[in-house]
Amino acid sequence: MKKFILVVCSLLLVSALAACSSKSTAGSGESKGKVTVGGKDFTEQHILTKMTSIYLKEKGYQVDEASSMGSTVARSALENGQLDVYWEYTGTGLMVYLKQPVETDPQKAYEKVKEADKKNGLTWLNKSEFNNTYAILMRQDQAKKLGIASISDLAEYINKDSSKYKFATNSEFYAREDGLKALQKKYGFAFPQKNVVKMDTGLLYNSLKEEQVDIAVGFATDGRIKGFDLVVLEDNEQFFPAYNGVPVIREEVLKEQPEVGDLLNEMADRLDGDTMKDLNYRVDVKHEDVNKVAREWLVEQGMLD
Missing domain, CATH: 3.40.190.10 (Periplasmic binding protein-like II)
Structure with a gap:
């Protein structure tokens, strides 16, 4: 009986030590901080x-x-x-x-x-x-058809007939000093006020996709550019920060x-x-x-x- 108790105690001790060792090993996995x-x-x-x-x-x-x-x-x-x-x-x-x-x-x-x-x-x-800077976006098929690859190309088209193109912007880009006004000044063109459509940022991409507007401001790494087959026009004058x-x-x-x-x-x-x-x-x-x-x-x- 004594031998049996000793064996059981030994086994329990080994189990306890193994558990401690296991805890120590697990703890060491968290020891990096x-x-x-x-x-x-x-x-x-x-x-x-x-x-x-x-x-x-x-x-x-x-x-x-x-x-x-x-x-x-x-x-x-x-x-x-x-x-x-x-x-x-x-x-x-x-x-x-x-x-x-x-x-x-x-x-x-x-x-x-x-x-x-x-x-x-x-x-x-x-x-x-x-x-992830600001970006000027167009539908890819429309940009290819018109031969527009850069914001300078876009400026040329706007200056020829500005009444044809609607531009979608959020309130921030419309109002800030380094936003729409500064962009137009830098590239030498201007959208007529009646053709500038202000909306929530989340709606910009859909409005372009659904052809409610022709151009929109967005963000260069937004996944909807790929998803909606849009194109980022080259900022060839390095306007955006x-x-x-x-x-x-x-x-x-x-x-x-x-x-x-x-x-x-x-x-x-x-x-x-x-x-x-x-x-x-x-x-x-x-x-x-x-x-x-x-x-x-x-x-x-x-x-x-």
Whole structure:
């Protein structure tokens, strides 16, 4: 009987040690640290936030996610230490938060915002190649028929007969100093007031697709450009500011967990305009789940097993 009890106790001890060992191993998987990932409230940001969260989790970090934030709220949360990292746009950082002049050159915009934000304890990691700036859009078939490939080409047609073409814009682009008025001044043309149609941003693409208007302002990486067979006219005079996506991280977090910076740089280096447009298309037009789209892209890139 004593031998039986000793055997049972030994087995229980081995089981307990194995459990402790298992817990220790599981715990070691979380020992890389905690990262709070934020994001703004539109499709592209939802995708970027989810990609970042999934990737860091798979690499052994404990991730808290705070998505669907307003732009200024996300920035304030990063500055206050409530967020550790989120994706921002060079033009937004430079002009909105740092109050610096418009910069249309992507590399110059990046270098300026990266340097200027050091004083705030924020590090702009690698600049991605996707540039979600404003864009002037037309239906692809119409643009080909008229031979319009650039905004200068469009200006020529408007100057010949401005009454033929309707232009759709949101209220922001219509009203801001560097919006429609400045664009027309830069390229030397003007839409008649009666031909400018103001509407919510979400309706711009549909109005163009349904031929209610001929030209519309939009955003260069929007998935509906692909989904609705639209074309972005070349900004050949470099009017629009650069809005390249960049992961921005608090300096103290980067010092404590430098691998996080390396992982996010890897993500940024793999993203370009066509990729972002396609990912947005899958969510906005095909209505695929954001989690699915984000994870599948990471797997396709060989970043996850």
